[in-house]
Structures are given as C-alpha cells and as structure tokens.
Amino acid sequence: MLFNSLDFLLFYVAVAVSFRVLRGVGAWRPAKLFLLASSYLFYMSWNPPFVLLLLLTTAVDFAAGQRIHDATSPGAKRAWLLLSLLTNLGILGYFKYARFLFENLAWLRGYEGPTPAIFDVILPLGISFHTFQSISYTIDMYRGGGKPARDLLDFALFVCFFPQMAAGPIVRSWDFLPQCAAPVPRDERYHERALMLIMVGLFKKVVCADTLGEYVDEVYADIEKFGAANLILAAWAYSFQIYFDFSGYSDMAIGLAGLLGFSLPQNFRVPYCAENPREFWQRWHIALSTWLRDYVYISLGGNRGGEARARWNVFLTMAIGGLWHGAAWHYVLWGAYHGALLVVHRMVAARRPPSPGPLPRLARQFVTFNLVALGLVFFRAPDNAHIVAFLSGLVSGGELVTSGPFLRAILWTGGALAVHHFLDRQSVAPFFLARPPALQATAYAILAVLVFLFSPTSERFIYFQF
Amino acid sequence: MNARFFRVVGYLLFELAALFALAYVRRADVAKVRAEHLYCQWFHDQWHEYEWVKGLVAQGTGGAPKVVAFIGDSSTMDLRDGHTAEQEYGTIARRHLDDLGIGLWMIRAYGNAIDTEYLLADQMIVRRPQAAVLIVNLQAFSDRFSFFRHPDRAHWIALSTVPEALWLPLEDAGVAASELLLGPLIRMARLCEASDAAGAFRELFRARFGFRGPDVVVPAARVEDRYPTALDRSYWGVQVYEAFVRKFERAGIPLLVVIQPVHVELLKETGGYERLGIDSSLNLLKEIAERHGAGVLDLSELLPEAQFYDTATHFTIEGTVAVADATGKGLRDFVLRRARRVGS
Numbered sequence: 067m068l069f070n071s072l073d074f075l076l077f078y079v080a081v082a083v084s085f086r087v088l089r090g091v092g093a094w095r096p097a098k099l100f101l102l103a104s105s106y107l108f109y110m111s112w113n114p115p116f117v118l119l120l121l122l123t124t125a126v127d128f129a130a131g132q133r134i135h136d137a138t139s140p141g142a143k144r145a146w147l148l149l150s151l152l153t154n155l156g157i158l159g160y161f162k163y164a165r166f167l168f169e170n171l172a173w174l175r176g177y178e179g180p181t182p183a184i185f186d187v188i189l190p191l192g193i194s195f196h197t198f199q200s201i202s203y204t205i206d207m208y209r210g211g212g213k214p215a216r217d218l219l220d221f222a223l224f225v226c227f228f229p230q231m232a233a234g235p236i237v238r239s240w241d242f243l244p245q246c247a248a249p250v251p252r253d254e255r256y257h258e259r260a261l262m263l264i265m266v267g268l269f270k271k272v273v274c275a276d277t278l279g280e281y282v283d284e285v286y287a288d289i290e291k292f293g294a295a296n297l298i299l300a301a302w303a304y305s306f307q308i309y310f311d312f313s314g315y316s317d318m319a320i321g322l323a324g325l326l327g328f329s330l331p332q333n334f335r336v337p338y339c340a341e342n343p344r345e346f347w348q349r350w351h352i353a354l355s356t357w358l359r360d361y362v363y364i365s366l367g368g369n370r371g372g373e374a375r376a377r378w379n380v381f382l383t384m385a386i387g388g389l390w391h392g393a394a395w396h397y398v399l400w401g402a403y404h405g406a407l408l409v410v411h412r413m414v415a416a417r418r419p420p421s422p423g424p425l426p427r428l429a430r431q432f433v434t435f436n437l438v439a440l441g442l443v444f445f446r447a448p449d450n451a452h453i454v455a456f457l458s459g460l461v462s463g464g465e466l467v468t469s470g471p472f473l474r475a476i477l478w479t480g481g482a483l484a485v486h487h488f489l490d491r492q493s494v495a496p497f498f499l500a501r502p503p504a505l506q507a508t509a510y511a512i513l514a515v516l517v518f519l520f521s522p523t524s525e526r527f528i529y530f531q532f
Numbered sequence: 533m534n535a536r537f538f539r540v541v542g543y544l545l546f547e548l549a550a551l552f553a554l555a556y557v558r559r560a561d562v563a564k565v566r567a568e569h570l571y572c573q574w575f576h577d578q579w580h581e582y583e584w585v586k587g588l589v590a591q592g593t594g595g596a597p598k599v600v601a602f603i604g605d606s607s608t609m610d611l612r613d614g615h616t617a618e619q620e621y622g623t624i625a626r627r628h629l630d631d632l633g634i635g636l637w638m639i640r641a642y643g644n645a646i647d648t649e650y651l652l653a654d655q656m657i658v659r660r661p662q663a664a665v666l667i668v669n670l671q672a673f674s675d676r677f678s679f680f681r682h683p684d685r686a687h688w689i690a691l692s693t694v695p696e697a698l699w700l701p702l703e704d705a706g707v708a709a710s711e712l713l714l715g716p717l718i719r720m721a722r723l724c725e726a727s728d729a730a731g732a733f734r735e736l737f738r739a740r741f742g743f744r745g746p747d748v749v750v751p752a753a754r755v756e757d758r759y760p761t762a763l764d765r766s767y768w769g770v771q772v773y774e775a776f777v778r779k780f781e782r783a784g785i786p787l788l789v790v791i792q793p794v795h796v797e798l799l800k801e802t803g804g805y806e807r808l809g810i811d812s813s814l815n816l817l818k819e820i821a822e823r824h825g826a827g828v829l830d831l832s833e834l835l836p837e838a839q840f841y842d843t844a845t846h847f848t849i850e851g852t853v854a855v856a857d858a859t860g861k862g863l864r865d866f867v868l869r870r871a872r873r874v875g876s
Contacts, residue, residue, distance in 0.1 A: 261540060507546075511548055
C-alpha cells in the first residue's frame with residue numbers, strides 16, 4: 067500500500083477513526099494493540115512471510131535491551147549487545163548485501179555462472195529503516211542512555227509503527243516510547259498541522275516529484291544523446307525530484323502519525339539552501355545523518371583520535387551511509403563523495419576563522435547545491451557506466467535537445483528553487499494555519515484536484531527501495 | 533482533535549464532494565460522448581503516431597545517417613486491404629534508394645494536418661538526415677479536415693514533446709490557456725460513460741488521460757467539401773507549412789515536397805476544380821516550397837478517379853503502387869541532384 071493510493075486512504079481512515087475512538091473512550095492499551103495489528107497488516111500487505119523477521123528483531127531487541135540495562139557486568143552487556151547486532155545486521159546483511167557480496171566475489175574469481183538461489187532474495191520492505199531504528203535502541207541501552215522498554219507492546223509499536231516503518235524518519239526509542247506510555251496532549255493546531263503535512267507531502271510526491279522524474283528518466287535512458295546543458299538540468303531536476311519524493315514521504319509520515327497523536331522528528335529543512343556540505347547534512351535526511359553521527363561516527367572514535375583520524379571517520383561514516391542506501395558501488399561512491407566533501411569543508415573551515423567568507427550567501431548556496439546535484443548523479447545512475455557517460459557528457463558540451471519534459475523541468479526546477487529560498491526565510495505554516503477553516507479546506511481541495519490529475523504518472527517512492 | 537480541525541476536514545469533504553458533483557453533472561450524455569469520441573479517437577491515434585517518433589528519438593542524434601526522413605499521411609499507409617508486401621508504399625519507395633545505400637525513415641500520421649507535420653520537423657532536423665520528404669495533401673489545408681479548432685487538439689499539442697507546439701496559433705483556434713489547464717478534468721468527466729452516480733464516481737477515480745468509447749463511423753463527405761477554397765497566405769495552415777519548409781532550409785537539409793494526387797477528374801466533372809481554385813492553391817504551395825529552396829514533385833494529376841477509393845486522399849492498390857513508384861523515382865532524382873550540387 068503506497069501512501070498515494072486509494073487502498074491506503076481507506077486503510078488509514080479506518081485505522082485512524084478506530085484508534086481515535088478507542089483512545090477517546092480511555093482504552094489506551096487496546097488502542098495501541100489495534101495500532102500494532104494495523105501496522106503488521108500494513109507490513110504484510112507487501113509480503114506476509116517477512117513479518118516473521120520483524121517479530122524476530124522485535125523479540126531479540128526487546129529482550130536484549132532489558133538484559134543490557136539490567137546486567138551488572140560489562141561482559142554480559144557486551145554479549146547481549148553483540149546478539150542484538152548480529153541478529154539485526156545478520157538479517158540486513160543477508161537480505162540486502164549477500165547478493166552484492168556474491169557478485170563481487172564472483173567477479174574477482176572470474177565466476178560467470180548463475181547466482182545461487184540462496185542469494186536471490188527479495189528485499190523486505192523498509193528493512194534498512196527498522197533495523198537501524200532497532201539497533202539504536204540496544205546501543206543506547208549499552209551506552210546507558212535511557213530506560214529500557216518494559217512493555218513488549220510499546221516496543222513492538224516502536225519497531226513497526228506503520229506511518230514511518232517503510233522509509234522513516236528513523237525515530238529513537240527515547241523519543242517514541244514515552245509517547246506510547248500514555249496519550250500525549252497536543253496543542254490546538256497540532257492536528258491541523260498534521261493534515262497540512264499530509265496534503266503538502268502528497269502534492270510534493272505526486273505532482274512535483276513525478277513531473278520532474280519524467281525529464282530525468284528521459285535523460286538517463288539515453289545519456290549520450292543529450293548535451294551538457296541538458297545534463298545539468300537533469301542533475302538539478304533529479305535533486306529536486308528526490309527531495310520532493312523523499313521529503314514528501316516524510317511529511318506524509320509525520321502528518322499521518324500526527325493525526326494519530328504521535329510526534330515524529332523533522333527530516334528535512336530546506337536542504338538546498340545549505341551554504342556548505344556540513345550544513346547540507348544538517349538539513350537533509352536529518353534522521354539518518356544524526357543516526358550515522360551517533361552510532362557510526364562516534365563508534366568509530368569520532369574526533370577523539372586527533373584531526374586526521376576524525377577526517378577519516380567522517381569519510382568512512384559517509385561511505386557506510388552510502389552503502390546503507392543500496393548494495394551497489396555507485397551508492398558507495400555517492401557516500402564517499404559526500405565524505406570527501408565534508409572532509410574538504412572541515413579542512414577549509416579549520417584554516418579560516420568563522421566568518422561569512424569571500425562569497426556572498428547566495429553564491430555559497432549555489433555552489434553547495436551544485437556539489438550536491440553532482441553527487442546525486444552517482445545516486446541516480448543505475449551503474450558506473452552511466453556515471454561515466456553523464457560526467458563525460460557534462461564536459462564534452464554537445465547539442466541542446468529540447469522537448470516538452472525539458473521545458474517542464476526548467477519551469478519546475480526554477481519554481482522549486484524560488485520556493486525553496488522563500489521558505490528558508492519565511493515559514494508559511496503559521497500564517498496558513500491561522501487562516502479560517504474554509505480557506506484552508508479550499509487550498510487542500512485545490513491540492514487534491516492537482517494530485518488527482520497528476521496521479522496517473524505517479525510511481526513508487528524512491529526511498530522505499532532502501 | 534479540536535472542533536476547528538473537524539471544521540477544516542468537514543469543509544474539505546464538502547468541497548471535494550461539490551467538485552465531484554460538478555464534474556458528474558457536467559458529464560455529457562452517451563450520444564454526446566460518442567460524438568466527442570470521433571475527435572478523441574483521432575487525437576489518440578495521432579498521439580500513438582507521435583509515440584513512434586519517440587522511438588526515433590531513442591536512436592540518437594549523432595552523425596549524418598544515410599537516410600531520408602519521410603513524413604507522410606494516411607495516403608501512404610496502405611489503408612486499403614489486400615496489399616502484398618511488394619505492393620506496399622514503403623517497400624516500393626525504398627526500392628528506388630537501395631542501390632544508393634540510403635534508407636528511408638518513415639513517419640506516417642493519420643490526418644496529416646499541417647501542424648502535426650510542423651511538430652515533427654525538429655525531431656527530423658536534429659538527426660541530420662541526408663534529405664527529407666514532406667507529403668503535402670491539399671485536403672489538409674482546410675478547417676474541415678483539421679480538427680485543430682477543437683480544444684482537445686490544443687490539449688494534445690500541450691502534451692507534445694516539441695516546444696514549437698507552443699508557437700502554434702492557439703488563440704486563432706479559440707483555445708484559451710484556462711482550457712488547457714481545466715481541459716483534462718472536464719474531459720475526464722465528459723467522457724465518463726457511467727450510467728449512474730456510483731459508476732461515475734468509480735470512473736472518476738479510475739479515469740486516466742486515455743480515451744475510450746465505441747468505434748465511430750465517419751460520415752461520407754462530398755469531394756468538394758474536403759478541399760480548401762483558393763488558399764492564400766493568411767490561412768494559418770499555409771503559415772505553418774511555410775514555417776516547416778523554412779526550418780529545413782535554415783537547417784541546410786534538402787527537402788522534397790510531394791504534392792499528393794488530387795481528385796482532378798471528379799472535380800473537373802463537378803466544376804469544383806475552378807470553383808475552388810485548385811490550381812491557385814497548388815501553385816501557392818509549390819511557390820512557397822521553391823522560394824525556400826525545397827524541391828517539388830507534383831503528383832496532383834497523377835491518378836485517374838478510378839484509383840481513389842474514397843473522397844479523401846486514399847488510393848486503391850493500383851493507385852498506391854503508382855504513387856509510391858512516382859515518389860520513389862522523384863526522390864531518387866532529387867537525392868542525386870542535391871548530392872551533385874553539394875559535391876560541386
């Protein structure tokens with residue numbers, strides 16, 4: 067069930083109404099139980115047997131969390147943490163990376179036979195997200211950060227809460243579990259804000275992302291045919307396509323959770339207005355970047371071993387982050403590219419006193435945006451040959467090829483850049499939410515009609531594959 | 533959740549219900565839908581032809597391939613049943629180029645409205661063929677033949693992948709920008725063939741931009757109704773045609789304009805030939821082509837009436853063979869002549 071499908075709309079309305087009724091009559095535990103059952107149903111709508119993996123992860127991490135917290139000896143704590151890590155990373159490694167590993171070994175050994183059936187497995191939905199989420203819980207327990215979950219129901223809901231289980235935002239146990247303990251009172255605009263996020267997210271995904279995707283797909287289908295200007299536009303268009311796609315999903319996830327009374331962390335903050343690579347990662351996929359910082363970068367030693375070691379750790383963390391996105395070298399390249407950008411930025415920043423620098427703000431934003439857009443070539447290209455073709459096309463000039471999608475991509479990319487920069491200076495949400503209900507509803511009706519008109523072309527969310 | 537939130541949701545549901553109700557009320561009755569379908573089917577066919585061009589686009593733009601690009605209409609599509617492979621238009625035309633080692637890229641679109649051809653020009657030029665052939669059908673230069681004045685046509689143009697579509701005279705066709713925006717929604721409702729409210733809503737949810745409906749029998753038309761009266765330069769179709777020819781001239785790609793056979797015999801019998809000023813119309817088209825450096829192959833008087841099988845420009849098998857053969861020969865001469873000119 068995709069968030070932009072009629073099936074999901076019916077599912078969600080039924081779940082939300084039932085949950086709110088149960089919660090309203092004070093049956094909080096039955097309400098949570100119902101939500102958990104709905105979450106499993108949501109998960110099983112893709113591939114029912116894989117729910118067993120989810121149950122295994124939940125059971126192991128629930129037990130491990132308690133044992134780690136209660137254990138008195140460091141050895142016992144380490145053993146339980148190891149069990150949790152082996153279970154989670156074992157599942158993730160097998161389903162996501164075993165085939166990749168086999169193919170690379172086969173290439174090294176010159177093996178050209180068929181892939182054994184054992185490596186030919188389907189990737190379970192959202193495995194990277196709920197695995198990381200679950201791991202963070204046991205590591206937090208190991209580091210002494212917070213109390214363990216004492217209620218299996220709450221913990222199970224933390225692992226598979228359906229609004230965010232497929233593609234995040236990755237939540238932390240210390241943020242989510244307290245919300246399960248008892249209903250959290252929300253301010254008077256909370257649910258209106260949630261509804262706004264759902265509508266805006268849907269619009270971003272169906273109208274903006276898929277419209278831009280039309281041109282991006284055209285270019286990537288035959289890169290050699292297009293000139294440098296086309297490729298630059300395609301890189302920009304893809305930057306916004308993936309932003310609208312993923313932030314649209316995140317907005318919807320936050321909004322859907324919000325209507326149920328849960329709060330999820332913000333995942334994007336107008337990222338293309340970042341003035342340097344470091345700031346970009348403070349604005350882009352915030353849930354993942356903070357997760358990588360807390361559980362990979364710090365685990366590698368962070369900046370405790372001197373500046374050279376810290377740079378290496380940054381680079382390695384980002385390369386791992388790239389690999390997290392997918393079992394393919396172009397994702398690793400993308401991660402390494404960002405790692406290199408962050409290292410260079412760190413070196414430059416260390417030599418210069420904190421000041422705005424010689425470039426005006428807009429120029430710094432433009433440079434950062436283009437560096438990010440260039441990096442996304444590694445991300446979007448299906449393989450290394452496409453990356454080479456794209457990059458060589460960028461420097462070789464070539465003829466400008468115009469088409470309908472080309473014109474639309476110019477309009478949408480230009481418009482997106484303008485709106486992006488406006489939103490960086492001015493938040494529209496408080497102004498909008500202060501408008502009369504009828505006016506808000508009219509805006510939503512317009513968005514709904516646009517979504518309806520654009521829906522035939524909509525595809526899956528890009529981040530569902532991770 | 534407070535009362536204000538429920539008011540927002542309530543208003544939203546009310547407005548959406550009102551919008552759907554409006555769309556439902558605006559849907560046409562089945563008879564009207566069927567009439568509309570004549571146009572829609574035609575646009576649909578055009579669109580599919582245009583999809584074919586995308587295949588050509590996928591072949592890339594590199595080099596100057598040894599091919600002649602050919603833009604034809606239904607008169608070149610072997611519509612009459614019973615053609616053997618040897619009697620097909622494309623086979624015959626290609627045969628004349630074989631020994632020159634030159635291929636033929638053929639794009640054939642129903643209707644051959646002149647603006648359709650114009651949309652194809654850029655796709656051809658960017659691929660740098662050795663030469664190009666434009667089939668010019670005099671019947672295409674009439675509003676009766678072209679459905680351009682229908683808003684759906686404008687919508688089709690809006691969907692096209694050639695930016696020059698924007699330069700087409702939308703205003704002359706009575707098409708406002710708002711129609712382009714609201715057209716899909718209105719058409720979705722108007723083409724809905726549901727007989728009850730539940731069916732209509734279901735259709736609305738399922739509706740895509742595709743077209744559907746029963747086959748429509750095109751009513752017979754008198755031959756004189758199909759030809760324009762004394763064309764002049766003020767006619768939009770002539771202006772678009774000239775723009776097309778000019779594009780090839782500017783791109784330096786030799787263009788051969790082939791004037792398709794006209795129902796000369798029949799029109800002379802009815803007196804329509806003089807009344808409609810067929811000569812002057814043909815002369816205008818030829819003069820425009822020559823002024824912009826294009827070659828002209830005039831086949832207007834090639835066929836006797838017996839080799840047409842309807843009042844449109846569709847031929848019998850014998851007629852097709854004769855036209856294809858004459859076109860192939862003319863094209864061969866043209867290619868050799870232009871090649872020599874380039875060589876000298």
